[in-house]
Amino acid sequence: MAIRNIVKKGDSVLEKRCRPVTEFNERLHILLDDMKDTLLNSGGVGLAAPQVGVLRRAVIVIETNVPEGEQEHIIELINPEIIEQEGEQTGPEGCLSLPGKYGIVTRPNRVRVRAQDRNGDFFEADGEALTARCFCHEIDHLDGILFPERAERMLSPEELADD
Numbered sequence: 001m002a003i004r005n006i007v008k009k010g011d012s013v014l015e016k017r018c019r020p021v022t023e024f025n026e027r028l029h030i031l032l033d034d035m036k037d038t039l040l041n042s043g044g045v046g047l048a049a050p051q052v053g054v055l056r057r058a059v060i061v062i063e064t065n066v067p068e069g070e071q072e073h074i075i076e077l078i079n080p081e082i083i084e085q086e087g088e089q090t091g092p093e094g095c096l097s098l099p100g101k102y103g104i105v106t107r108p109n110r111v112r113v114r115a116q117d118r119n120g121d122f123f124e125a126d127g128e129a130l131t132a133r134c135f136c137h138e139i140d141h142l143d144g145i146l147f148p149e150r151a152e153r154m155l156s157p158e159e160l161a162d163d
């Protein structure tokens with residue numbers, strides 16, 4: 001496993017629509033393992049394949065809504081699609097590809113995603129609050145959409161300094 005370089009805004013790879021994953025092979029597993037190392041090393045909560053330069057529909061998200069005493073775990077979503085959404089949340093959002101930038105983005109408060117796992121088996125996953133925000137943010141990456149496009153406004157340096 002290895003930490004890969006995170007592509008930063010300005011690189012056209014972040015603006016492209018990714019192709020579906022069709023081969024659930026060793027190469028995909030290495031990509032997902034490397035994405036996990038890269039995410040855990042970065043302090044973020046989600047990462048999409050194009051952020052490590054791979055134009056395929058794969059994302060990983062840390063599920064942070066776990067009962068006390070339980071470990072946070074990483075959800076791997078291959079070819080994910082949002083099939084249900086409910087409610088609304090408005091709050092600050094950032095991205096590992098835009099270090100130091102935050103914007104106010106409205107997202108659904110709960111989403112259900114249908115995806116494949118690393119072996120190609122279909123499953124559904126529910127996300128609430130931060131996890132729902134993260135599912136939406138990472139799936140946007142697969143369509144070349146970065147959060148400032150969704151933001152009602154970006155936070156100023158003064159607002160960031162208040163935190």
Ligand code: NI
Nearest residue numbers: 094095096097
């Ligand atoms: Ni991002």
